[in-house]
Amino acid sequence: MSQHKSAAGSVATDERTAHAAALARWAAPLVLTALAALATGRAAAEDVEHSMALDDDGMVVIKVVKGEVRVEAWDREELLVRGEVGEGSDRLLMEGNSQRREIEVKIPRNSRGVEGSELEFFVPAGASVVVETTSADIIADGIGGELVELRAVSGDIEADAGGERLFAHTVSGDVELESNARRVDINSVSGDIDARLAGEEVDANTVSGELLLIARSLDRGHFESVSGDMELDVALAGTGVISVASLSGDVDLILPGDLSATCEAESFSGSIKSTRGQVEKAKYGPHKTLRFVSGDGSGRVQVESFSGDVRIRER
Numbered sequence: 001m002s003q004h005k006s007a008a009g010s011v012a013t014d015e016r017t018a019h020a021a022a023l024a025r026w027a028a029p030l031v032l033t034a035l036a037a038l039a040t041g042r043a044a045a046e047d048v049e050h051s052m053a054l055d056d057d058g059m060v061v062i063k064v065v066k067g068e069v070r071v072e073a074w075d076r077e078e079l080l081v082r083g084e085v086g087e088g089s090d091r092l093l094m095e096g097n098s099q100r101r102e103i104e105v106k107i108p109r110n111s112r113g114v115e116g117s118e119l120e121f122f123v124p125a126g127a128s129v130v131v132e133t134t135s136a137d138i139i140a141d142g143i144g145g146e147l148v149e150l151r152a153v154s155g156d157i158e159a160d161a162g163g164e165r166l167f168a169h170t171v172s173g174d175v176e177l178e179s180n181a182r183r184v185d186i187n188s189v190s191g192d193i194d195a196r197l198a199g200e201e202v203d204a205n206t207v208s209g210e211l212l213l214i215a216r217s218l219d220r221g222h223f224e225s226v227s228g229d230m231e232l233d234v235a236l237a238g239t240g241v242i243s244v245a246s247l248s249g250d251v252d253l254i255l256p257g258d259l260s261a262t263c264e265a266e267s268f269s270g271s272i273k274s275t276r277g278q279v280e281k282a283k284y285g286p287h288k289t290l291r292f293v294s295g296d297g298s299g300r301v302q303v304e305s306f307s308g309d310v311r312i313r314e315r
Contacts (some may be wrong), residue, residue, distance in 0.1 A: 045087040045115060053098040054079035057145070059128040059159045061251075062120070063104040066135045067116025073125040073142035080122040088114035128163075137173075148181065156191070166199075174209075200237065206230075216256075218242060225249040229308075233315065236261055236299040244303040251303055260295025265303040265310050274312040 054060060056077050062069060069087055079101055085092050086209070090106040105117045118135065123129060128145035131138050137155045144162030158174040159166075166181035168206055174191045177184075180198040189207045193250065197215040204211055206228045215221060216235040222233055223244040234242055235252040240261075250270075255263075265272055269286040272279045277292030290312070303310055 014168060027093075034148055036252070043088060043090065044084045046089075046092075047083075048085055048119075049080075049082040050092075050094060051078055052094070052101065053077065053082045054101055054124055054127060055098050056124040056126040057128075058099045058101070058124065059130065060123055060148070061100070061102045061130045061132075062121060063102075063132045064117055064119060064136045065105065065107055065133065066114070067105075068118050068137045068139070069131055069133060070120040071129055071138075071140045071143055072120070072122050073127075073144065074122045075125060076122075077124050079124075079127075081119060083119035084117060085119075086115035086117040088268070091118060136138040225251075235259070236301075239298045239300075241300045242302070244301075246305045246308040248307045250308045251305060253279075253301075253303060253310070253312045254315050255294075255301070255312065257314045258295065259299070259301075260297065261299030261301050262293050262297045263291065263301040263303075263312070265305075265312060267305040267308070267310055269307045270305045270309045272310045272312075275314055276312070 035082050044199045053259055054077060060079055066167065067077045073085050073265065090108055092102045093106050095102045111225060123143060125142065126145050128147040130149040131151065133152045133155045135154045136152065138150050138152055138157045140150060140159040140161050142160065146164050148161050148163050149167040150157050150159060151169045152171045152173045157168050157170055159168060160177045160178045162180045165183045165186055166179050168175050168177055169187045170191045171189045172191050175186055175188055175193045175195070177186065177195040182199045183201040184199050186193055186195060186198055186204040188209045190209050192210045193204060193206055193212065195204065195213045200217065200219040202215050202218060202221045204213055207226045209228045211225060211228060211230040214233040217237045218234055219237050219240045221234055223230055224245045226247045229250045230244065230246065231252040232244065235256045236242065244253060266289045272288045272290050274290055276294065277290050280289045
């Protein structure tokens with residue numbers, strides 16, 4: 001009998017030992033991860049998924065330093081955020097109510113070594129959206145409330161958005177935009193801009209980046225560059241006004257064949273070429289001007305350049 005009990009005890013001991021070994025193997029990676037986080041003083045990356053009420057005419061403000069932010073519209077009065085908060089971040093801060101929500105990835109004051117966050121947001125189709133990032137890219141699809149404001153420092157902006165007013169501003173990131181927002185404001189310092197617009201009012205400005213833009217129903221359009229080249233395929237709605245200004249960048253202006261507008265262009269030292277009108281050269285100095293009237297002349301197109309070349313042609 002004692003031998004039987006001894007054998008049974010040995011088996012039980014072996015099972016406990018095996019179970020403990022298996023548990024140790026399972027826990028070891030978690031322990032190592034925790035120890036590494038303690039050693040570096042950084043929080044581990046965290047998967048998140050949160051849902052909260054947001055009115056269709058509400059607003060969400062999103063702030064992420066680095067990584068990628070995706071914002072998509074859906075047909076629910078609800079805000080859903082999901083994805084990964086980057087390693088080293090403090091936490092995901094969520095504040096507000098159904099009229100206004102603010103979501104921010106908080107990072108330590110010493111943010112060296114903090115990994116980027118990859119977050120996806122689903123918002124009501126009619127909600128206003130503000131996204132602010134440093135190096136994080138912004139991708140937006142289908143959003144279109146009263147206000148859409150997308151701002152990045154070095155991150156790129158890619159958006160298909162509508163609404164009443166849309167702002168897309170970067171410093172060194174590129175902007176790729178398709179929008180039917182009534183009023184659009186695009187600004188970049190060194191990043192390139194590629195925009196296809198169907199709204200009534202457009203302001204687009206760049207310092208050294210290139211500007212490629214199509215907008216064919218403008219009441220008002222203002223386009224400005226310092227050294228970046230501009231290619232503008234534009235058309236006026238009735239008595240609309242288009243103004244283009246460049247310091248040293250070249251301007252390629254494409255107008256419709258049935259344009260009704262008074263067109264003027266001038267350049268101090270750059271060339272002017274046009275499929276319409278006659279370029280006049282100053283008697284003294286390099287100054288050149290161009291003026292012609294197309295159709296009933298109801299709209300107005302004005303181009304000014306200091307040293308950049310100007311080309312005006314028909315679509």
